[in-house]
Structures are given as C-alpha cells and as structure tokens.
Amino acid sequence: MESKKDGAVYPELLSISAVYDTNGDAVNYVAIAKDITSVKQNERTINQLSFYDSLTCLPNRKMVLEHVEEILTKRKTPSTNAPKAHKSQLFGAILFIDLDNFKNINDTKGHPIGDLFLQQVAVRLSECMEDRSMVARFGGDEFIVVLTPSNLEKIQAKHEENIIHKIQSALSSPITLNEESFDVSSSIGFAEIDHITHTAADVFKNAELAMYEAKAAGRSQICYYSVRMQEKLLSKMNLELALRDAITNDEFELYYQPQFDRLGNIQGVEALIRWFHPTQGLISPMQFIPLAEESKLIISIGDWVIRTACLQLKKWQTSSNLQHATISVNVSALQFSQDDFVTSVEAILREIDVPPKQLQIELTESMLVADKEIIAHKMGELKQLGIQFSLDDFGTGYSSLSYLQKLPFDQLKIDQSFVRGLSSHDEDSSLAFAIAAMGSSLGLEVIAEGVETQAQLDLLKQCGCDLFQGYFLGYPVPVSELENRFSQRDR
Ligand SMILES: [Mg+2]
Structure with missing residues (x-):
C-alpha cells in the first residue's frame, strides 16, 4: 500500500x-x-460475480458449497490442541429452505414483483444469522442456511432464541410489495454434518430430500433428514426399477369391474390394472400409479392397458353374454397429452380389429384444466374413430360447465364421494340428483360408481342414473371370474 x-x-x-x-x-x-x-x-468485481448472487447479494451456490467443503476439510484435520472429535459430534448442519408460494407470485404478478419478493426474503433471512452462520441463495426460490455447532447447541437446548425459531418467525409474516401483501410460506429440510458425512453434495442432497418431505407433509413444515427417509427413497427407486420391467415380465393384469343398467343387465366393465410383483405380491395401484406418472412409465403402461382391453374385446366378440359390453379404460393426463396418442390408439384398433364404440376412454375432470383447445381437438379425432368418452370423478374438480358442454363426452361418472353418504344425508342425495339431472339434460349417460348398498342403489335409481358400478354389484375381478359369472344362465 x-x-x-x-x-x-x-x-x-x-x-x-x-x-x-x-x-x-x-x-x-x-x-x-x-x-x-x-x-x-x-x-473484487470478479469475486463478487462468481461467489455472490446478483439479485440478493447473498453468497451463491458455489460459495456455500465451498463453505461446507471447508467445514468438512477442517473436520478431517483437527488442530493438534483441539479435543478429539466425538462420534456424535456435529460440525454443523444445513437448512434447505424452499418457498412454497413463489411460483404463484411470479406467474400472477410477474418477475419484477417476484424479484422484489426474493430480495425481501433474503433480507429477512440475513437478519436471523448469528456469529458464523451463513445464508446463501441456492437458486430460484431456494435458500441455504449453514448452521454452526453453536447454533446447534442452542437448538438442542431448545433455547428460545435459536436460529430456526428466528427463521420461522421471520418467514411467518406477510411481505408487502406495491401496497399488496404476500404470504411467505416455506418448507425447510434439515441435514447434519457429522463424522460420517462424506461430501458437501451429500449434505445438500439429504437436506433437499428432507425439504421434499416437508412439502409432502403439507408445506410450512420443517423435516429432519433421517436414514429412514433415505431407505424410503431407496425402496421407491427399487420399485421404479421393477416397474420398468413389469410389462416385459408380464406382471400386469387387468381386472374388470362390471357396470349394470337399471334392469340389472351388464352393460360394460371398467378395466383396472393390477401389478403382481414377483416377490412383493400384489402392489396397490395407489402405490405404483403415482410412481409411474412421475417416471413417465405411465405412457407405456397406459398403452399396454388399451391394447390388453382391445384384445379382450376381440375375444368377447364371440361370447353370447359379453359380446356387446364396453370396456372403459382410465387414461392419464400424461398419456393423453402425448402427440401420438390418437395415432397409437388408432393403430391398436386397426391391428386388433374391434368395434371402436366398445372402447371407452375415461378422462378425469382435473385433466381438463390444461390446454383446452388441444384436448377438444384430440377428443374430436378419437370420437371420429368411434371411441366413447366418459368423464370420470365428476364433481371433484372445478371444470366450467359451459366448457364441458363443448367436449364430446358420452358419459358422466358421478364420483363415489357423492355416493358414499347417500343413504344418510339429504344434501348428498340432492347433489347426486342435481348431477344426474344435469348430465341427462346435456344428453349424457350418467353412471354412479362406488355403489355399496341396496339403499344407495335405490336412491341413485330415483335420481335417474342410467348405470351403476360398485362393490354391492361386483368387485373388480380377473377376466376368468367375470366370464364365469356371466356365463351362468341364472343371472
Ligand atoms: Mg375410473
């Protein structure tokens, strides 16, 4: 100098x-x-650019990663006069903070407001920091707080003023921007840096995993990373791997649940997929369908369902009892949104050569919110082929009725939640009655699912429903069982 x-x-x-x-x-x-x-x-400028986030001026991903690496390195090479590390000793921890409502603010109010919001969150988080703790912007609406051993001592001692309490209360009051107030809600994942932590990446991965658990637990929550969480993830990954081979290993089977008309004659069936895992046995669709959606395997699985249903229709063409039965298949949003969905269904129909009008596609109400034009166009094309459409889970979504009217549905399926309480509450029966009346006046066939008692069946008949499906009338069963039931003359 x-x-x-x-x-x-x-x-x-x-x-x-x-x-x-x-x-x-x-x-x-x-x-x-x-x-x-x-x-x-x-x-200095170069340093600022490469280690700090330009929007919030907080340390960025690179800097916080280096900071954690440094903690890990120091842990491995303790100074000679430092007390020997105890097995349960913690060297720090990180909080992975993800804002729950940020995307919404960005989408509805625009990026400039979103940026101001992030800056305010950054200020609030910075105000919570103690001694050598660090807050960084990890990317998007994700923030990282690196806790020191002394932060952790206070947390373990349930000290009133501990840093987690401070952060939670700092993020609990709304942020006002342009005279409008926005709620700040965040999901927080916590992961420790201990003697078995290998790399900085591990700590971030664990904290992120815990953050996703917090989100799944209903947002505004904090979750602590645990080995059990890791095991859960591992078993999910294994299940996904097994799911990849399930089609080629022939582990899926379609069960069929009968649908009856007002006179008690079978009119059709709903095809419901079952997975028989070689070692775990029957795995519930509730467990593997979300996984199939997440991994996009639902596209090939859905394809298999349509193909298998068509092969079944083909076999029934010579059956005296099931010759005219329709088969309803549930098609997921992802499968339906594939560009080649129409052509692939058309190819299956042509190859197997079955009357298209006996194939019915069930779409859920919640699917209809996106890409309205595209959905209408696709439905129109499939309708041209002769395929029928049923609107599944009706009454659980928020679809616009005028829009529904414009889509070529043939059938409306009253959700089982309306059927369940039917015998005990007048309100439910008036809703079922209103839905059935609306469906009929729109020229749609109305089917009630989840029929479990004679009383419900009677009431639904009074409501004017055309078709009925549910445990009271028949469980989903393997094809052989269904065929047996309907080949008996006394039915
Ligand atoms: Mg269905």
Missing part, C-alpha cells in the same frame, strides 16, 4: 531490477511502481 499526495491510500505493484556494470557488479536499482487500484477493483 502507498499513499497519494492527498493522503489517499492505494495498492501499488512494485518491481525492482538491478543494473550491472561490465564487471557484473550491481551499480543501480530501478524501481517501477504501478498503481493497481483498478486491477484490485476488477478482482
């Missing part, structure tokens, strides 16, 4: 060279001094 004439201090780069005479002796020295203020300034 040097001083200028006005007393200002500036960094200087000084290089000194010796000047020699003919004998090789040094006679003079030349010093060249250079003011490197701008070089230092550039270094």
Whole structure:
C-alpha cells in the first residue's frame, strides 16, 4: 500500500531490477511502481460475480458449497490442541429452505414483483444469522442456511432464541410489495454434518430430500433428514426399477369391474390394472400409479392397458353374454397429452380389429384444466374413430360447465364421494340428483360408481342414473371370474 499526495491510500505493484556494470557488479536499482487500484477493483468485481448472487447479494451456490467443503476439510484435520472429535459430534448442519408460494407470485404478478419478493426474503433471512452462520441463495426460490455447532447447541437446548425459531418467525409474516401483501410460506429440510458425512453434495442432497418431505407433509413444515427417509427413497427407486420391467415380465393384469343398467343387465366393465410383483405380491395401484406418472412409465403402461382391453374385446366378440359390453379404460393426463396418442390408439384398433364404440376412454375432470383447445381437438379425432368418452370423478374438480358442454363426452361418472353418504344425508342425495339431472339434460349417460348398498342403489335409481358400478354389484375381478359369472344362465 502507498499513499497519494492527498493522503489517499492505494495498492501499488512494485518491481525492482538491478543494473550491472561490465564487471557484473550491481551499480543501480530501478524501481517501477504501478498503481493497481483498478486491477484490485476488477478482482473484487470478479469475486463478487462468481461467489455472490446478483439479485440478493447473498453468497451463491458455489460459495456455500465451498463453505461446507471447508467445514468438512477442517473436520478431517483437527488442530493438534483441539479435543478429539466425538462420534456424535456435529460440525454443523444445513437448512434447505424452499418457498412454497413463489411460483404463484411470479406467474400472477410477474418477475419484477417476484424479484422484489426474493430480495425481501433474503433480507429477512440475513437478519436471523448469528456469529458464523451463513445464508446463501441456492437458486430460484431456494435458500441455504449453514448452521454452526453453536447454533446447534442452542437448538438442542431448545433455547428460545435459536436460529430456526428466528427463521420461522421471520418467514411467518406477510411481505408487502406495491401496497399488496404476500404470504411467505416455506418448507425447510434439515441435514447434519457429522463424522460420517462424506461430501458437501451429500449434505445438500439429504437436506433437499428432507425439504421434499416437508412439502409432502403439507408445506410450512420443517423435516429432519433421517436414514429412514433415505431407505424410503431407496425402496421407491427399487420399485421404479421393477416397474420398468413389469410389462416385459408380464406382471400386469387387468381386472374388470362390471357396470349394470337399471334392469340389472351388464352393460360394460371398467378395466383396472393390477401389478403382481414377483416377490412383493400384489402392489396397490395407489402405490405404483403415482410412481409411474412421475417416471413417465405411465405412457407405456397406459398403452399396454388399451391394447390388453382391445384384445379382450376381440375375444368377447364371440361370447353370447359379453359380446356387446364396453370396456372403459382410465387414461392419464400424461398419456393423453402425448402427440401420438390418437395415432397409437388408432393403430391398436386397426391391428386388433374391434368395434371402436366398445372402447371407452375415461378422462378425469382435473385433466381438463390444461390446454383446452388441444384436448377438444384430440377428443374430436378419437370420437371420429368411434371411441366413447366418459368423464370420470365428476364433481371433484372445478371444470366450467359451459366448457364441458363443448367436449364430446358420452358419459358422466358421478364420483363415489357423492355416493358414499347417500343413504344418510339429504344434501348428498340432492347433489347426486342435481348431477344426474344435469348430465341427462346435456344428453349424457350418467353412471354412479362406488355403489355399496341396496339403499344407495335405490336412491341413485330415483335420481335417474342410467348405470351403476360398485362393490354391492361386483368387485373388480380377473377376466376368468367375470366370464364365469356371466356365463351362468341364472343371472
Ligand atoms: Mg375410473
């Protein structure tokens, strides 16, 4: 450092060279001094850009990762006079904070408001920091807080003023922007840095996993990473791997649940998939369908369902009892949204050669919220082929009735939640009555599912429903059982 004439201090780069005479002796020295203020300034800017987030001025992902790496390195090489690390000793922990409602703010209010919101969250989090704790912006609406051993001591001692309490209360009051107030809700995952932690990436992965558990637990929650959580993830991954091979290993089977008309004649069946895992036995669709959706395996599984249902229809063409039965298949949003959905269904129908009108596709009300034009267009094309459509789970979504009217549905399926309480509450029967009346006036066939008692069946008949499905009338059964039942003459 040097001083200028006005007393200002500036960094200087000084290089000194010796000047020699003919004998090789040094006679003079030349010093060249250079003011490197701008070089230092550039270094600071570069440092700021690569280690800090430009929006919130908080440390960025790179810096917080390095910070945790440093904690891990220090843990491995304790100073000689430091007490020996105890097995249960914690070297720190991280909080993985994800804002629950940020996407909504960005989508509805625009990015400039979203940016201001993030800046305010950053300020609030920074105000909670203690001694050597660090808050960083990890990306998007994700923040990381690195806790020190002393933070952890306070948390373990349930100290009133511990950093987690501070963060939770800082993020519990609304943020006001442009005179509008926005709720801040966040899901927090917690993971410790202990003697078995291998890498910084592990700690972040564990904390993120805990954060997803917190989200699944209903948001505004904090979850602590545990080995059990890791095991759950592992078994989910194994199940997904097994699911990948389930089609080729022929582990799926379609069960069929009969649907009856008002006179008690079978009119059709709903095809319901069952998975027989080689070692775990029957796995509930409630367990594997969400996994299939997540992994996009639902596309090939859905394809298998349609193909298998069509092969069944083909076999029934020569049956005296099931010749005219329709088969309803549940099609997921992801499968339906595939560009080649129409052509693949058309190819299956042509290849197997079955009357398309006996194939019915069930779409759920919740699917109809997205891409209305595309859905209408696709349904129209499939309708042209002769395929029927049923609107599943009706009454549980929020579809616009005028919009529904424009879609070529043939059937409306009253959700079982309306049927369940039917015998005990007048309100439910008036809802079922209203839905049935509306369906009929729109020219749709109305089917009630989840019929479990004679009383419900009687009431649904009074409501004017055309078709009935439920345990009272028949469980979903393997095809052989269904065929046996309907080949008996006394039915
Ligand atoms: Mg269904």
